[in-house]
Amino acid sequence: MMNIESGEAESPLRAMPRIEPYGECAMRIAWEGGIHPEIRRRVRALSEDLEERPFPGMIECVPAYSCVTVFYDPLEVRAARVRGMFGDEASAGQGPVYRTLAGLLEKRAAEVVLTAEEEVRTVEIPVCYGGEYGPDLEEVAALAGITPDRAAAIHAGGEYVVYMLGFAPGFPYLGGMPESIAAPRRATPRAAIPAGSVGIAGRQTGVYPLATPGGWQLVGRTPLALFRPSEEPPSLLRAGDRVRFRPISPEEFRCLESEGGGRVRGPVPKNPAVNGLTDAPGRNPALFPANAPREKERPSVTVLKPGLQTTVQDLGRAGFQKYGVIAGGAADPYALRIGNALVGNEEGAAALELTLSGAVLRFGQETLIAVTGGDLSPSVNGAPLPMWRPVLVPAKAELRFGAVQSGCRAYVAASGGFDVPSVMGGRGTYLRAGIGGFQGRELRAGDVLPLGEPGEAARPFACKLAACGATPFASVSWHADSRYISPARADLVVRVMRGPEYGLFSSDSRESWWGHPFEATPRCDRMGCRLSGPPLRPEHPLEMLSEAVTEGTVQVPPDGNPILLLADRQTAGGYPRIAQIAAVDLPAAAQLRPGQRISFCEIAAEEAQRLHREKEDEIRVMKRFIKLKFP
Numbered sequence: 001m002m003n004i005e006s007g008e009a010e011s012p013l014r015a016m017p018r019i020e021p022y023g024e025c026a027m028r029i030a031w032e033g034g035i036h037p038e039i040r041r042r043v044r045a046l047s048e049d050l051e052e053r054p055f056p057g058m059i060e061c062v063p064a065y066s067c068v069t070v071f072y073d074p075l076e077v078r079a080a081r082v083r084g085m086f087g088d089e090a091s092a093g094q095g096p097v098y099r100t101l102a103g104l105l106e107k108r109a110a111e112v113v114l115t116a117e118e119e120v121r122t123v124e125i126p127v128c129y130g131g132e133y134g135p136d137l138e139e140v141a142a143l144a145g146i147t148p149d150r151a152a153a154i155h156a157g158g159e160y161v162v163y164m165l166g167f168a169p170g171f172p173y174l175g176g177m178p179e180s181i182a183a184p185r186r187a188t189p190r191a192a193i194p195a196g197s198v199g200i201a202g203r204q205t206g207v208y209p210l211a212t213p214g215g216w217q218l219v220g221r222t223p224l225a226l227f228r229p230s231e232e233p234p235s236l237l238r239a240g241d242r243v244r245f246r247p248i249s250p251e252e253f254r255c256l257e258s259e260g261g262g263r264v265r266g267p268v269p270k271n272p273a274v275n276g277l278t279d280a281p282g283r284n285p286a287l288f289p290a291n292a293p294r295e296k297e298r299p300s301v302t303v304l305k306p307g308l309q310t311t312v313q314d315l316g317r318a319g320f321q322k323y324g325v326i327a328g329g330a331a332d333p334y335a336l337r338i339g340n341a342l343v344g345n346e347e348g349a350a351a352l353e354l355t356l357s358g359a360v361l362r363f364g365q366e367t368l369i370a371v372t373g374g375d376l377s378p379s380v381n382g383a384p385l386p387m388w389r390p391v392l393v394p395a396k397a398e399l400r401f402g403a404v405q406s407g408c409r410a411y412v413a414a415s416g417g418f419d420v421p422s423v424m425g426g427r428g429t430y431l432r433a434g435i436g437g438f439q440g441r442e443l444r445a446g447d448v449l450p451l452g453e454p455g456e457a458a459r460p461f462a463c464k465l466a467a468c469g470a471t472p473f474a475s476v477s478w479h480a481d482s483r484y485i486s487p488a489r490a491d492l493v494v495r496v497m498r499g500p501e502y503g504l505f506s507s508d509s510r511e512s513w514w515g516h517p518f519e520a521t522p523r524c525d526r527m528g529c530r531l532s533g534p535p536l537r538p539e540h541p542l543e544m545l546s547e548a549v550t551e552g553t554v555q556v557p558p559d560g561n562p563i564l565l566l567a568d569r570q571t572a573g574g575y576p577r578i579a580q581i582a583a584v585d586l587p588a589a590a591q592l593r594p595g596q597r598i599s600f601c602e603i604a605a606e607e608a609q610r611l612h613r614e615k616e617d618e619i620r621v622m623k624r625f626i627k628l629k630f631p
Contacts, residue, residue, distance in 0.1 A: 017042075019105050021098040023497055023580035024074055024608035026550060029105055030067040034545060035175040035203060039066045040163055044239060045112045047322075055104060056080030062321045062548040063239065064572060065163045065175065065204075069548035070105065071321075074609050075616055077101065096606040122242040125207065125222050127156065127198050128253040133221035140183045140200060140217050152247060154181050155198075155219060160205065160243040166546065166572025169324045169433045170209040170227030170235040173546055173572070174243055177205045184543055185574065187558040189215035191523075196222045198245070201574055202543035209235075209324075210432055212570070213527070215557055220245075223257035227324075229423075229435050235323045299416065299451040300364045301352075303443045307359030307401060309525075312418050312437035312449070313411075315348040317426030321548070321571045328436075329428045331526055331567040331590040332409055334619070335373035338480045339413030341623045342370035342390045344458030344630060349417030350427040352443075354401060354410045361399045361412065368392050368415040368454065368462045369399070374407020374485060374591050381472040389479040392465040397472065407485045407591035415462065416452035431526070431568065457630040464631060478629070480622055484588045491517060491597040494585040497605055499554065499577030501544070509536040509560075513578060517597040518562065524594055526568040531598065535560025538576060546574035552581035552589065554600075564598075566590055582608040584615045 017031045029046065031039045047063040050070060057076030062069045074097045080086060081100055129152035130137040141151035160174035167173075177200070185201045190213060193199075197208040199216030208214060209226035226236045237243065248256070303310070313336065316329025330336035330353055337347040352361075357376055363369075371378045371387045378385040379400050380393055393399065401410060420427050420438055429437025438447060454462070465474040486492050502510070518533035536556045549555065553565045555575040562578065567590070581589050582603060592598060603611075 016106070017109055019102045019109070020500070021102075021497075021605040022069060022500065022548075023550065023552065023583070024098070024605050024612055025071060025583055026548075027070045027072070027098065027101050027105060028067055028500065028547075029070070029109055030547075033066060035065050035163070037161075040161070040175070041114050042109075042112070043068055043163075045114050046109055049108060049112050055101070056085045060319050060321055062166065062571060063164050064166070064547035065173065065545045067547045069550075070101075071550070072101065074098075075613060078613070097609055098605055120240055120242055122159075122244060123237060124244050124246050125224055126248045126252070126256060127220040127222050127245045128248050128250055129156070129220040131250065133250070133253065134198070134219040136183075136186075136200075136217040137219045140181055140219055143183050144181050146180075151181050152219065154178055155200075155205070156245045156247050158244075160245075162237050162239050162241040162243060164239055164546075164572065165235055165237065165322060165324045166548065167206075167214075167324060167570040168208065168210050168212045168227075169229070170237065171324045171572075172206050172226070172235075172237045172241075172243065174205045175203075177203055179203060183217045184541075185215040185558060186217065189213050189557055193218065194221060196224065196226075198222060202545070204546065204574070212432055215575075221253070223253055227433065229433065233323060234320075234325065234424075239322075298419075299367060301367075301414065301418070301449045301451065302362045302364065303359075303445055303447040303449070304362055304398065305358055305360040305445055306443045306447075307354055307357060309355040310359050310443045311353050311429040311431065311526075312350050312420050312443075313353040313428040314350045314426055316428060316567070317424050317436075320424055324571050325424065325433065326430060326568060326571055327551075328430050328567055329426065330411065332373050332407075332411070332587045334484070334587040335409070335411045336413070337619065338388070338622065339370045339372040339411045340417070341626050342372070342388070342480065343368045343413050343415040344455040344461065345413060345415065345417050347623075349413070349452075350420055350437075351414070351418065352412040354412065356408055357401055357404055359401045363393055363395065363397050363399070363414075365395050366392065366462070366466065367397075367451070368458055368465070370413045371399075371410060372413070372480070372482070373410040375405035376407075376410045377402035377405055378410065383472050385473065386475050386479065388482050389476050390461065390465070392462055392474040394472070404593065406487055408593040409591060414451050415454040415458040419450045419452040457627070460631040461629075476629070480626070481618075484585075485591050486588065486596075491599060492588060492592060493599045493601060494589050495582040495603045495608070495611070496554070496579040496600045497582065497603060497608055499579045501538075501542075501576035502578050504538045504540075504542060504576055505556075505578060506537050506539045509534075509538075509578075512536065513600065514602065517599045519597050520592045520594050521561075522594045524592070526566055528566050528569055529564045529592055531562045531564060533561075536562060536578060542576055544574045544576060546572045549573040549577065550580075552583070552586050553577050554579040554581065564589060564592070582611060584608070584611040 022028045059071040141148040160176040193214045198220040201216040313330040316327040423436045434440035512534035518531035521530045523530040
């Protein structure tokens, strides 16, 4: 049943949720009943309890309408279990880590106390409906059998509740929309939706704070900025808030937009060192103008040509997904980790990620570097550069990237790391939000990136290489393992677990999924890769409530073409998830090139966790080997 006034379900509830693994690094705790105030209270109470009392190895939790997704490090959980930190019964078990967590989460969900709700805020959001601001309003109205003006009036007439933030920074998922104007998502998502767009997807409504791809029906737009990275918290709205929409004219929209909607809409803060957004010191052109005095010349890298796309990346930022801010980081974290190890850095130090070809970099001083990831034909001063090993390049050396031989993303690690400011706990670039990295954007010709101080072990190692007197660079004969990257024309096979909605797909679609290769289309970026192949369809028409997604999730929009989500994927999505790529194969999937074919083979979550553990053991051994090579 549905409460027509509030748009919230009146279906009976099950007190205990369904608890299941979501890949090998997350757990889903889901209640049946859809958009319902009682479920909202349970979701919020469990999320708050987990944040106040995180279990060993927990990274963060992401609440949704009727689900909480908990992200964790299976290696840390396993180690904590051995140390007896989950109780004698759990510690004695030798089964999969996710079973230990399932028992723990079941107990926590049963014990959580539903307290009285605090006094809530009501936030008014001005919206210009229809026309260029709401291009899908007429279609929504036609589906409802009413006029566009009536549809706009119904949408603006309700009071909504913020159930969750996700998809993009500050994106509010609102419950309480009248069922009379519910409309399905678009068959094919738009490649770009203007910031401020107000959309409908089934019985959900929400606001796109940033320009992003999306598949919701657009009925209007607001000039109000919902994501404010220079403030704490960074989102205008928070879970539990009430929202009202106020219709405005196009003239009023333009007037409010020219005034910034009452808030600064630009994503990059004017002074991150002052507003608290920056966590650690670093040189930023916004803080250090070209004519500012320098205490001394610092090691640096100048971008002569940026190539197709070059950004600063690290291993991501954790703890902000509840605000819709992604973890992000390197698309191929293995390549970044090993590259940093090869030059004596901490494995999460900031490095450069280069996509496909064309980049040219110049080093201001003699620098110890390593190039890892896909083979984009690197060379220094015209000589081919060996990859996956430490290389000492001289001052003024030019590092060029040419034709793609394998993979699609290369990484340049430099001793000391790229010294950009830390934003929200990470130095990596989040392009869609315009934060992190170098001014929150792709690198451009003329950019000068400072390097940090090399580690203690890196200095004598660089001196040892310099003593060889080799030109145009000095290197070593040994190298790290790079066999996970497939040759240029080879098909890629990755291991996957069944996604939460796998069973809702037709038998023909499930057969096609396992039995036919898919091809990466040109529509691939750091957010995800669209695949083409046999269309995949649910057994019956399906309109889902949005909930957390993660890197490696394969979701299927209504057009039947799956999307492989990568590092900059949204934090939440509403398309059915047919599969989840095993963490051990994520680096290979991130190197998928347009035109390359990919196939999928099934493994269980227990096997995925075992493979993940074995891979991490290999990385530890490799890092020890590299460390022994340093003086």
